[in-house]
Amino acid sequence: MAYLSQFEYYENNGNTPQDANWGSYQYVKLEDIVNNFLLMHTGNHSLINNEERYKIIFHAKRAIQELNYDAFKEIKILELSVADSLRYVLPSDYVNWVRISLYKDGWLRPLTENIQAISSNAYLQDQQGNILFDQNGNILRPQYSDIDYDRIKGSKKSIYLNQGNQFNGQEGWYFEGMWYFSYGIGAAYGLNTETANFNPTFKIDKKAGVINFDSSMAGELCILEYVSDGMEGGDNSLITVNKLFEQYIYAAIKYEILNSKFNVQQYVIERAKKDKSALLRNAKIRISNIHPGRLLMNLRGMDKVIK
Amino acid sequence: MINEVRNAVLSIANKNNYGYISPSDFNLFAANAQMEIYEEYYSSYNKVISAENARTSGTDYADVESPIAETLETFLVTDFLYNIGGNIFSVPTLTTVGNNAYYILKVLCHSTLLASGANTSIVINGLTDSNATFVADGVVTDCVVTNLSTGKVATVVSVISDTYLILSKDIFLASGDDYKIFSAKVKESDKVSVGKITMLNSSNLTSPNDLFPSYTLEGQTIKVYPNTIDTLGQVQAVYFRYPKVPKWTYVNLLNGEPSFDQTQSDYQDFELPNEDGYKLVTKILEYCGMSIRETELTQFGMAQQQHEQPTFSMQQ
Numbered sequence: 036m037a038y039l040s041q042f043e044y045y046e047n048n049g050n051t052p053q054d055a056n057w058g059s060y061q062y063v064k065l066e067d068i069v070n071n072f073l074l075m076h077t078g079n080h081s082l083i084n085n086e087e088r089y090k091i092i093f094h095a096k097r098a099i100q101e102l103n104y105d106a107f108k109e110i111k112i113l114e115l116s117v118a119d120s121l122r123y124v125l126p127s128d129y130v131n132w133v134r135i136s137l138y139k140d141g142w143l144r145p146l147t148e149n150i151q152a153i154s155s156n157a158y159l160q161d162q163q164g165n166i167l168f169d170q171n172g173n174i175l176r177p178q179y180s181d182i183d184y185d186r187i188k189g190s191k192k193s194i195y196l197n198q199g200n201q202f203n204g205q206e207g208w209y210f211e212g213m214w215y216f217s218y219g220i221g222a223a224y225g226l227n228t229e230t231a232n233f234n235p236t237f238k239i240d241k242k243a244g245v246i247n248f249d250s251s252m253a254g255e256l257c258i259l260e261y262v263s264d265g266m267e268g269g270d271n272s273l274i275t276v277n278k279l280f281e282q283y284i285y286a287a288i289k290y291e292i293l294n295s296k297f298n299v300q301q302y303v304i305e306r307a308k309k310d311k312s313a314l315l316r317n318a319k320i321r322i323s324n325i326h327p328g329r330l331l332m333n334l335r336g337m338d339k340v341i342k
Numbered sequence: 343m344i345n346e347v348r349n350a351v352l353s354i355a356n357k358n359n360y361g362y363i364s365p366s367d368f369n370l371f372a373a374n375a376q377m378e379i380y381e382e383y384y385s386s387y388n389k390v391i392s393a394e395n396a397r398t399s400g401t402d403y404a405d406v407e408s409p410i411a412e413t414l415e416t417f418l419v420t421d422f423l424y425n426i427g428g429n430i431f432s433v434p435t436l437t438t439v440g441n442n443a444y445y446i447l448k449v450l451c452h453s454t455l456l457a458s459g460a461n462t463s464i465v466i467n468g469l470t471d472s473n474a475t476f477v478a479d480g481v482v483t484d485c486v487v488t489n490l491s492t493g494k495v496a497t498v499v500s501v502i503s504d505t506y507l508i509l510s511k512d513i514f515l516a517s518g519d520d521y522k523i524f525s526a527k528v529k530e531s532d533k534v535s536v537g538k539i540t541m542l543n544s545s546n547l548t549s550p551n552d553l554f555p556s557y558t559l560e561g562q563t564i565k566v567y568p569n570t571i572d573t574l575g576q577v578q579a580v581y582f583r584y585p586k587v588p589k590w591t592y593v594n595l596l597n598g599e600p601s602f603d604q605t606q607s608d609y610q611d612f613e614l615p616n617e618d619g620y621k622l623v624t625k626i627l628e629y630c631g632m633s634i635r636e637t638e639l640t641q642f643g644m645a646q647q648q649h650e651q652p653t654f655s656m657q658q
Contacts, residue, residue, distance in 0.1 A: 065553075066553055066554075069554070079394075080395060087532060087534065089534065089548040092547070093548045271551055272553055
C-alpha cells in the first residue's frame with residue numbers, strides 16, 4: 036500500500052469520516068500481507084511454490100485470529116443497557132470476555148461471575164413428570180424456567196452487602212430497586228463468599244449468546260470488555276495486523292504451508308517452526324511496551340509504607 | 343526469416359535429389375515445426391529453473407533463463423475478456439480478441455464501479471456526459487470505460503472535467519450509449535480448480551471477494567468469482583498467445599516456378615527468434631522426409647537436431 040500524505044492521514048482528503056486513517060500507520064493490511072508473502076516467500080527459487088493464494092489467505096487469517104485472542108491486547112468495549120429481561124446479547128464479533136462492569140453514578144464497578152447456575156432451559160411436564168410434546172414431536176418449553184423466572188422477577192434471594200447497615204450480610208430479595216428481607220428469627224450464620232458482593236453478578240450463556248444478570252442489574256448500564264478474532268465481520272479490506280507482528284505472520288504462513296506439504300524435509304519444517312516461535316516471542320515483548328519509563332513508575336511505589 | 347528457411351530446406355532436400363517441396367506442403371510443415379519449437383520453450387524454461395535451483399546455472403553470460411523468458415514474453419498479450427453473460431467470460435480467441443490463448447498467465451479484475459450513465463454527445467476519442475460527476479466519483483487516469491451498447495472498452499487517458507474524459511480509443515460513435523467506468527485498481531484473480539471452487543465459495547475465511555477474486559477455467563470459458571464481477575471491462579487476461587501460422591507467399595512466374603512475395607496480405611513470417619532458424623530447417627526437413635518417404639532425409643533432420651542444438655536446455 037502506498038504511503039499516505041499528511042492531508043490524507045489527518046483529514047482523509049476532505050472526505051468523511053475524517054478519522055478514517057488516524058493511527059493506520061501502526062497496522063498492515065491483510066491484502067498487503069498476502070501480496071508481500073506471495074511476492075517474497077513464494078516462487079521458482081523459494082521453499083514454497085505452486086501454492087494457491089487461498090491457502091495463503093487462510094493461514095494469514097488463522098494467524099491473525101490467534102493473535103487477536105491474546106497477543107494483540109486489543110480489547111473491544113461495548114456499552115449496552117440491560118433491560119428487564121436481564122440479558123445482554125453478546126456483540127456479533129464476540130469471542131471471549133475480559134471484564135464486565137456496571138456503570139453507575141459515574142463509577143465503573145467490575146462484576147464477578149456467578150459460577151452457580153442462574154439460568155436454565157426447561158421442558159413442560161405433566162403432573163406425573165412426563166415431558167410434553169407437540170404434534171410434530173417437539174418438546175414443549177415454557178417461556179422461562181423457574182430459576183429464570185425467579186431471577187427476573189427478583190424473587191430469588193441473594194446476599195445484601197452494605198457495611199454499617201443492619202442488614203449487611205443477610206440474604207434478601209432485590210426487587211424494583213428495593214431490598215426486602217425476611218423477618219429474622221434467630222441468627223444467620225455463615226456467609227457464602229462466592230456470591231458475597233454488593234454488585235450484581237452474571238453468568239455467560241455462550242450457546243445462547245447472552246449474558247444473564249441477577250435482578251439487581253435491571254435497567255443498569257453494562258460495559259463489556261471483550262476480544263474478537265479480528266475478522267471485521269468478513270470485510271477483508273478492514274482486516275489489519277499490528278506491524279510488530281508482520282514478520283511473525285509471514286513466518287506462521289510459511290510454517291503452516293511447509294508443515295502440510297508433502298515431501299518437505301523435517302529440518303526445514305523445524306527451522307520454520309523455530310522461526311515462527313521466536314518471532315512471536317519477540318513481538319509479544321515488543322507490544323508489552325516494557326521500557327524504562329514504565330518500569331520507573333512501577334518502582335516508585337516500592338518504598339511505600341504499607342500500613 | 344521464412345524465405346531463408348525455405349531456401350535452406352529446398353537446398354538440402356534437392357541436394358541429393360530427395361524431392362521437391364511444394365509451397366503448400368512447406369507452409370504446413372513450417373506451422374508444425376514452429377509450434378513444436380514454441381512448446382519446447384516451456385519445457386526448456388522449466389528445466390532451466392530446476393538447474394538454477396540445483397545451482398548448476400550461472401549469471402551474466404551463463405544466464406540461460408533470461409533468453410528463454412524473453413522469447414516467451416514476446417508472445418505475452420493483455421486483453422479485456424468478452425463477457426458471455428453473468429460472471430462467465432470467454433477465454434481469448436481469434437473471434438473475441440484476435441488471438442488464441444496458449445496459456446493464461448493471470449486474470450485481473452477491476453472490481454470497483456465508479457460511475458455509470460449514457461453519453462450525451464459524440465467526441466472523437468472522448469466520453470461526454472453532461473449529467474456525470476467524474477471527478478467527484480473518483481475517475482482518474484487508467485480507469486476502464488466500457489461502452490455497454492457496442493461492447494467496446496477503452497481506458498481513461500485524461501480527466502478534463504466532471505463531464506468530459508479523453509479515452510485511449512474512440513469507442514463512442516453515437517450518443518445515448520450506456521457506459522460504466524471501473525476503477526483502475528486491479529486485483530489479481532486466483533486460479534482455482536473446478537473441483538475446489540464449490541468448497542472455496544462456501545468457506546467463511548477464504549471465499550472469493552472483491553479483494554481476492556478467483557476464477558475457474560471451464561472449456562472455453564472463464565468463470566469469475568464473486569459473481570458480481572459480470573461486466574465487459576472488469577476482467578483482463580494476461581496470456582501467452584499461439585504463434586501466428588507462418589505462410590510463405592509467392593507469385594507464379596512464367597515458367598511456373600513460384601517466387602517469394604512478401605507483399606501479399608496473408609504473408610506471415612515465423613515469430614520465433616532468428617537463432618531458431620536452423621531448428622526450423624531441421625524440423626521441416628524431418629517432416630519433408632516423412633512426407634516423401636525418404637528415411638534418409640528424416641534421419642538427417644533428426645541427426646542435425648541432436649548434433650546442432652546446444653543444448654543445455656534439451657539435454658539436461
